[in-house]
Amino acid sequence: MEVMDVPGKNAIRRDSLATIALGSEEDPRVYCQPCDPDGSRLPAYGYCTNCSEHLCETCYTLHRKHKLSRDHTLLDKSSMPQILSPVTPTQSENFTKPCPTHNMEMIKFYCHDHKTLLCSVCVTLDHKLASCQVKYIPDISDTFINSTEYQDILKRINDVSEISNKTLQDTKKMIENSDESLTRALEDFMKFRTKFDQRLNELERQVKEAVEVNQEDNKKKLTKLETKCKDVSKSLKSSSGAIQRLNRSTQANDMFIEMKHAEEIIKDFQYQRTMATLYDQNIEVKDYNFEPNEVISYLLDEEFSLGTLQSETLIIPDMKPRQSSYMDKICVLTSNAKGRVCCIQGMTLPYPNTLILTDDYVLKMVDIKTQSVIAEHFFQYTPLDVASVAHNRLAVVLLGNESIQFMSFASKKFKMNHTVKVDGQCCGISCHRNQMVVTFQDPPKVQILQMNGTVLHTIEDRSIFKSPMFVTTCDSSVYVSDYIMETVTRFNWKGEMGDRYACRDKPYGLTMSENGTVFACVGNGTIIEISGDCTRGRVVVQDLECPSSVCWSEERSTLYVSSMGCNSQDDGTTEDDFISMFKLTK
Structure with missing residues (x-):
């Protein structure tokens, strides 16, 4: 294929791209990627977030006019990424995680200032390069393979999983203890009522209903906490498996993204902060005992209450650091000690x-x-x-x-x-x-x-x-x-x-x-x-x-x-x- 020289620009061979990008101070650090396959290294004038490519002034202008690209999001020279690192085609294009905010866009960037994953639209709207330290994921992801941070995230996943599982066990024990107390209260009531069985049928029905309502209330209140713990454990188990699998296959982009997702889950479940939130979601499990009315034993001919179903809130043991x-x-x-010690x-x-x-x-x-x-x-x-x-x-x-x-x-x-x-x-x-x-x-x-x-x-x-x-x-x-x-x-x-x-x-x-x-x-x-x-x-x-x-x-x-x-x-x-x-x- 014949290569046309552009006046005022140097013609550069494709096979010398990596050498020049890393070693020549005279060549532009960021150049036009569409022109580069033709051997023309032209200074970048802007950047297309949809195509993930730097553009020269000509390509930038044409990009705005062409029917297929006129709706693309373009960044000008002051806002575009300032570093172009040579990466393999599979590494640069292998993006599979959609942005949670912009569902049609894939996650490709990471903001170090806000510690968050971004798509092209996120960069354009909320994380402009002039104010945020935004990195293109393929430029940084390789360093995370078998890294210290990789080992740390696996350990943190395991630690938080243990906390979550322990919270789940505590929750189940609370349900069991509360139900046991209700059973004991009902047994005490049944013993008390044998003295005057003919007068207690209606009142017995009321007490049983109160027990059933409270049992159902206990389960409703604690199911929310139980479900959250299970969801966290499931998510972290899935993330841990995915991170290890991607690490073995050296799929750095996906592994990096998966690690950052796991970090978000962990941050939402940090022991110092969120465990308290878990316990403070208006979750009150109560312990019950039946306290009979002693007067009723002597006043069977009167319409007195048999007693009340007393309750006291049970709290998951709080073992946060003190x-x-x-x-x-x-x-x-005192003076009365007469010379002895206490x-x-x-x-x-x-x-x-x-x-x-x-x-x-x-x-x-x-x-x-x-x-x-x-x-x-x-x-x-x-x-x-x-x-x-x-x-x-x-x-x-x-x-x-x-x-x-x-x-x-x-x-x-x-x-x-x-x-x-x-x-x-x-x-x-x-x-x-x-x-x-x-x-x-x-x-x-x-x-x-x-x-x-x-x-x-x-x-x-x-x-x-x-x-x-x-x-x-x-x-x-x-x-x-x-x-x-x-x-x-x-x-x-x-x-x-x-x-x-x-x-x-x-x-x-x-x-x-x-x-x-x-x-x-x-x-x-x-x-x-x-x-x-x-x-x-x-x-x-x-x-x-x-x-x-x-x-x-x-x-x-x-x-x-x-x-x-x-x-x-x-x-x-x-x-x-x-x-x-x-x-x-x-």
Whole structure:
């Protein structure tokens, strides 16, 4: 084919294209691609985003006039791509991913400033080259084959997939727990109604309907979260397979695009941000129990309600990272101590500004605002642990007396109420609704009792317990620390064992957070936060001196921690004499 010289332009052989493009400073860096096959290297005057080609002034003018190209999108010299890299025809034209915004266009560019994939129309409208660092994908994609970023994206896909799968498991457990609680509530109702069966048919139907409505409501609320997790897992699994397949076949363009799509999915599911969004989609799963109306037993001839279906929101255990910071400490040593150090083993926080603690033979009331002890009550026996019952009522474990002493407090004073005898030397106690859980050392066991002392369930298994110490409770679960087994074990309110968490050292005092996690004092000088299902845990406070008991204030986002058995300070005090305060933030 005869080649026509164009006046003022150099004729260039095709086979010297790569050499000149990379090595000659006199040749134009960006030239007209339609003219190049004829051996004419002409400076680019513009760029056609539809054809993905640079055009000289003549081709640029003709492009606007020709019937087949007059509707194409053209970029002028100031807006066109400024680099032309020699790539193979298959590499430059092998675009298969359509633009999500412009369905008829293929993704061909990547904007480094906005970290997003683009088609030609995106570049023209929203990512002009004068303001954005836009790269033609074939110019950069080869470097991603077996790259560090390739390895990183696979790892991130795997990490987020694990988080998504764990969220799905938590969701299923929440459904199971909620349904179990509804079943228990229905069973309790059925026992209650046997006393006056003829009068309860209509009311029974109402309760059953309420249960069915709530079960359906639970499933509707959680199906959305379950579906999202499945979709994320499916998408990431597909992306991971596609990325690895494209990497093996060195299809850099598609692999690059697939990687960036996977990054978008991961960014939408980042643990620090989106996991909270997942949990905050007005998803409330409630725990239920039936509370019978006691008056109705004596007033069968009247039209009274049999009770209500009580509920409390269950929350997926929140194990997002927390930051702890030391705030201050409260001295709880008083003039009545007569030269001894404190021995604080039990604490409870009945009100945001009131802390109740056990100290050797003394029960103390601490005002958090003034950071001072405002009331004391002395016992004949050692009060080992204390639990809030309701309002201004307390339950105190008395070591050596095999009893639970119920107390009330008001106006900076304690008052002794009734005593409940138990069948052994008890250690820890926690009260919830109308039941209490008590731990025993010899023999090692845990009992779930009514407030009058009636034993409902006994857990006495040497393979589970060797030295059960302290206990904390919520609507659905009971958590017990074992000093010798070095575990925190979860039970339901029927005494059936769930999972257990290995603490790697001796656990002591426990407390429950509002979002369903458990804080535990551990002998290695740390406070750990354990997920509600006892499958995960992490250190939130460390470098402590023998932490023995802990309380959590949701209002203040503060942990109150006591110590026991520490060395004396220069001023004669020890860490035992103080309650340390730590602020936890997310």
